[in-house]
Amino acid sequence: xxxxxxxxxxxxxxxxxxxxxxxxxxxxxxxxxxxxxxxxxxxxxxxxxxxxxxxxxxxxxxxxxxxxxxxxxxxxxxxxxxxxxxxxxxxxxxxxxxxxxxxxxxxxxxxxxxxxxxxxxxxxxxxxxxxxxxxxxxxxxxxxxxxxxxxxxxxxxxxxxxxxxxxxxxxxxxxxxxxxxxxxxxxxxxxxxxxxxxxxxxxxxxxxxxxxxxxxxxxxxxxxxxxxxxxxxxxxxxxxxxxxxxxxxxxxxxxxxxxxxxxxxxxxxxxxxxxxxxxxxxxxxxx
Numbered sequence: 001x002x003x004x005x006x007x008x009x010x011x012x013x014x015x016x017x018x019x020x021x022x023x024x025x026x027x028x029x030x031x032x033x034x035x036x037x038x039x040x041x042x043x044x045x046x047x048x049x050x051x052x053x054x055x056x057x058x059x060x061x062x063x064x065x066x067x068x069x070x071x072x073x074x075x076x077x078x079x080x081x082x083x084x085x086x087x088x089x090x091x092x093x094x095x096x097x098x099x100x101x102x103x104x105x106x107x108x109x110x111x112x113x114x115x116x117x118x119x120x121x122x123x124x125x126x127x128x129x130x131x132x133x134x135x136x137x138x139x140x141x142x143x144x145x146x147x148x149x150x151x152x153x154x155x156x157x158x159x160x161x162x163x164x165x166x167x168x169x170x171x172x173x174x175x176x177x178x179x180x181x182x183x184x185x186x187x188x189x190x191x192x193x194x195x196x197x198x199x200x201x202x203x204x205x206x207x208x209x210x211x212x213x214x215x216x217x218x219x220x221x222x223x224x225x226x227x228x229x230x231x232x233x234x235x236x237x238x239x240x241x242x243x244x245x246x247x248x249x250x251x252x253x254x255x256x257x258x259x260x261x262x263x264x265x266x267x268x269x270x271x272x273x274x275x276x277x278x279x280x281x282x283x284x285x286x287x
Contacts, residue, residue: 052146052186054154057114064108072106089122096122109139110152117159129163130173132156137176140184153184174198175207182215206232210241217249225249240269256286 068076079099086092096118104112113135120128136156143149160177164170174194181191192215198208213228229246232239247262260283267279 052150054150055145055147057151060110060114060148060151064103064106064111067108068106072102075102093119093122110148113139113152114155117155120159121162124162124166126163126166126170126173129159129166130170130176133159133163133173133180134176137179137183140180149184150186153180156180157185171198171205175211178208178211182211188215204231204235206235206239210245213242213245213249217245217252220252222249222252225252238269240266243269251286260286 065073065076076099079095079102083092083095086095096115100112100115100119103109103115113132116135117129117132120132133156136152136159140149140152140156143152157177157180160173160180163173164177167173175198178191178194181194182188192212195208195212198205199212202208209228209231213225213232216222216225216228226246226249229242229249232242233246236242243262243266247259247266250256250262251259263279263283267276270276
């Protein structure tokens with residue numbers, strides 16, 4: 001699990017439970033908790049895809065076709081052919097549902113998400129659009145290709161923006177949209193402004209403070225980060241993500257002893273051997 005994706009992970013369970021396109025959704029595998037360190041650096045913040053150029057849909061489609069079995073390939077071609085002769089959106093929906101199922105059963109989740117999102121957009125359903133956007137974010141979190149991450153982030157943002165047009169007050173959707181901007185589109189300030197607006201109305205909002213704190217660390221504003229994570233810990237003293245990032249903020253300020261104290265506390269709460277090994281390595285590097 002990548003702790004930097006706090007908001008996205010908070011909604012992952014609902015994505016598995018609610019089959020918004022009618023398929024037996026197979027959620028992407030989650031990263032282990034030890035993957036919190038940025039490669040080739042002494043810090044602990046995972047990098048986002050940022051300003052990577054998004055891959056084209058045609059490229060994704062062509063690459064995924066090569067992964068299909070003969071039967072699945074025939075099904076996709078048949079459904080695509082049917083779509084070319086349909087102009088009524090209500091008749092397109094069941095075809096998109098079927099395409100989503102075929103791609104999902106073939107474990108080509110970006111395309112399963114794409115056609116599921118098509119259904120959500122045509123139905124203009126707030127609930128389905130929000131879940132579609134969240135599912136894209138979940139895929140983005142587990143994706144190793146920066147260009148595919150950027151595509152998934154862009155698709156997530158489009159779904160979530162359409163959902164917010166239907167209900168501008170849905171905080172869950174706002175948080176997900178902020179995550180998409182910050183983690184994947186190369187427009188982090190748009191996400192930050194959404195989060196700041198939330199905390200102006202709800203100063204104790206945990207997900208918003210978590211992500212604002214992490215952004216403060218990435219920009220070197222360690223005092224602001226400490227304030228954000230302390231807000232969270234007043235409400236949830238056992239919040240391992242807040243403890244972990246608070247330790248990083250104190251490390252950034254040069255207080256290694258405070259960072260070690262927080263890391264030790266975090267290690268006890270998580271109680272996982274692999275995680276403990278990572279934390280011990282970090283603690284030893286600080287001593």
